[in-house]
Amino acid sequence: MRIGVLGGSFDPIHIAHLIVAEAAAEQLRLDQVRFIPAAEQPFKPQGHHASAADRVAMLELALQGHPKFFLDLREVERGGPSYTVDSLASLRHDFPEDELFLMVGADAALDLPGWRDASRIGELAQVVAMSRAGVAGPVSPHVARSITVPSVGISSTSARQAVREGRSLRGLVPEAVAGYIRTHELYCNDD
Numbered sequence: 001m002r003i004g005v006l007g008g009s010f011d012p013i014h015i016a017h018l019i020v021a022e023a024a025a026e027q028l029r030l031d032q033v034r035f036i037p038a039a040e041q042p043f044k045p046q047g048h049h050a051s052a053a054d055r056v057a058m059l060e061l062a063l064q065g066h067p068k069f070f071l072d073l074r075e076v077e078r079g080g081p082s083y084t085v086d087s088l089a090s091l092r093h094d095f096p097e098d099e100l101f102l103m104v105g106a107d108a109a110l111d112l113p114g115w116r117d118a119s120r121i122g123e124l125a126q127v128v129a130m131s132r133a134g135v136a137g138p139v140s141p142h143v144a145r146s147i148t149v150p151s152v153g154i155s156s157t158s159a160r161q162a163v164r165e166g167r168s169l170r171g172l173v174p175e176a177v178a179g180y181i182r183t184h185e186l187y188c189n190d191d
Helices: 015-028 052-063 074-078 084-094 106-114 118-124 156-164 175-183
Strands: 002-008 032-037 069-071 099-105 126-132 145-149
Touching (some): 002 084, 015 032, 032 074, 052 069, 052 175, 074 084, 099 106, 099 118, 106 118, 118 126
Parallel strands (some): 002 032, 002 099, 099 126, 126 145
16 A cells, blocks of 8 residues: 655645645555644644644544545644654554655755654655645655645645634635634634
């Protein structure tokens, strides 16, 4: 089996996450993509805007109807800072015979040398840098290959800003996620 690994804060998950994951799944011929929400991001000392429980609930809603997409709670359940190498080691234990593909944005791929146990990451999974059309993929000994994914001008920051400004979330997050954000009054007083 070919398994894609997509980690992040997902604070909140948005349409671009889904579009990029779908494009990567097609290009890499993945059997599944595992979305792994971070318990704590080591590179975001200010923390998350929504609780882990809220981020997990939004992911569950967003991934419905995508048969290749799976929610993987190993980082949330482990708690503490989320390090990619730990999650990949855990995945390798659970899926010893399968191919793992760590999917990271091109910018994050450039930062890989600064990640905990960066050299081991490439031993546990093939690192795939996802670049926008017209942007060359990063050249790094840590990156096995680069793929081109659609450029979608949506971010979690823009979704949170829309909430704060009372604007619609249509086209930014899946409708079920927008409903969850409204019902739970998330991101109203952020940033």
